[in-house]
Amino acid sequence: MRWGSYFCAMKKSPIGVFDSGYGGLTVLKEIVKQLPEYDYLYLGDNARAPYGPRSFETVYQYTLQCVVWFFEQGCELVILACNTASAKALRNIQQKDLPKIGSHKRVLGVIRPSTEIIGNYSTNGAIGILGTAGTVLSESYPIEIHKFFPGREVFQQACPMWVPLIENGEFESEGANYFVQKYLQDLLAQSPKIDTILLACTHYPLLMDKIKQYLPAGITLVSQGEIVAKSLLQWLESHHDMENLISKSGSLRFCTTDSALDFDNHASLFFGREVKSQHIFL
Ligand code: DGL
Numbered sequence: 001m002r003w004g005s006y007f008c009a010m011k012k013s014p015i016g017v018f019d020s021g022y023g024g025l026t027v028l029k030e031i032v033k034q035l036p037e038y039d040y041l042y043l044g045d046n047a048r049a050p051y052g053p054r055s056f057e058t059v060y061q062y063t064l065q066c067v068v069w070f071f072e073q074g075c076e077l078v079i080l081a082c083n084t085a086s087a088k089a090l091r092n093i094q095q096k097d098l099p100k101i102g103s104h105k106r107v108l109g110v111i112r113p114s115t116e117i118i119g120n121y122s123t124n125g126a127i128g129i130l131g132t133a134g135t136v137l138s139e140s141y142p143i144e145i146h147k148f149f150p151g152r153e154v155f156q157q158a159c160p161m162w163v164p165l166i167e168n169g170e171f172e173s174e175g176a177n178y179f180v181q182k183y184l185q186d187l188l189a190q191s192p193k194i195d196t197i198l199l200a201c202t203h204y205p206l207l208m209d210k211i212k213q214y215l216p217a218g219i220t221l222v223s224q225g226e227i228v229a230k231s232l233l234q235w236l237e238s239h240h241d242m243e244n245l246i247s248k249s250g251s252l253r254f255c256t257t258d259s260a261l262d263f264d265n266h267a268s269l270f271f272g273r274e275v276k277s278q279h280i281f282l
Pocket of ligand 1: 019020021023024049050051052053081082083084085132135163200201202203
């Protein structure tokens with residue numbers, strides 16, 4: 001059987017979108033805006049979030065388990081809408097696991113689309129990265145940015161308190177004021193040349209207004225949702241075999257590894273509209 005007819009014979013399935021918790025919803029929101037015709041299946045591993053402080057091995061094992069779950073649901077394409085999982089698990093999954101699981105299946109992350117473009121935002125050639133401790137320690141951003149923009153300087157700051165503040169609904173509190181100012185100052189103290197800051201964690205758009213409040217004038221703040229959505233659109237345009245495998249009825253299904261009620265109560269803040277989820281066991 002030729003590949004073309006093999007793909008035609010296969011059942012169509014939604015695009016899987018994954019995050020450790022709610023953050024990936026900020027990416028899914030932009031993807032749905034730009035690509036409304038596709039079906040989507042979202043999974044938040046809320047029972048084991050946050051991933052940020054966990055070891056490489058743990059994030060890899062958790063992420064792989066979730067990716068396998070998507071494949072069991074029939075998904076052929078999975079987006080890791082989580083920087084921590086993209087930094088710590090994606091390469092292993094792409095290189096070690098996919099060839100064993102089924103080589104036509106694809107798993108994509110959020111770091112590559114962001115690093116391909118972020119250098120274009122900076123006039124001074126100095127880029128700041130705000131992310132989880134895991135993302136920062138992985139050095140994925142400096143390594144990838146230097147591939148696309150060799151001359152740029154990259155400065156990183158881990159913001160370990162931001163995800164817990166956001167996940168606990170404290171992103172408008174006094175505590176959030178303190179920790180937003182603190183991590184911004186710590187980043188900007190690394191170089192007066194920084195003129196572009198990337199929010200390299202899919203949770204951080206919820207702190208956007210607060211970050212802007214404390215950001216000195218002249219610094220461009222970039223979040224990933226739109227960038228990732230545009231990159232997915234372009235990727236699908238050049239991968240027709242995969243595009244043909246995606247079902248298109250504009251549906252959304254949400255799953256969580258923790259309480260569905262909690263998920264529904266929090267998720268709309270990230271997704272911008274009401275969400276009805278289903279609990280799953282991995
Ligand atoms: N949303 C995840 C990211 O983009 C981080 C959340 C977590 O620490 O689990 O890195």
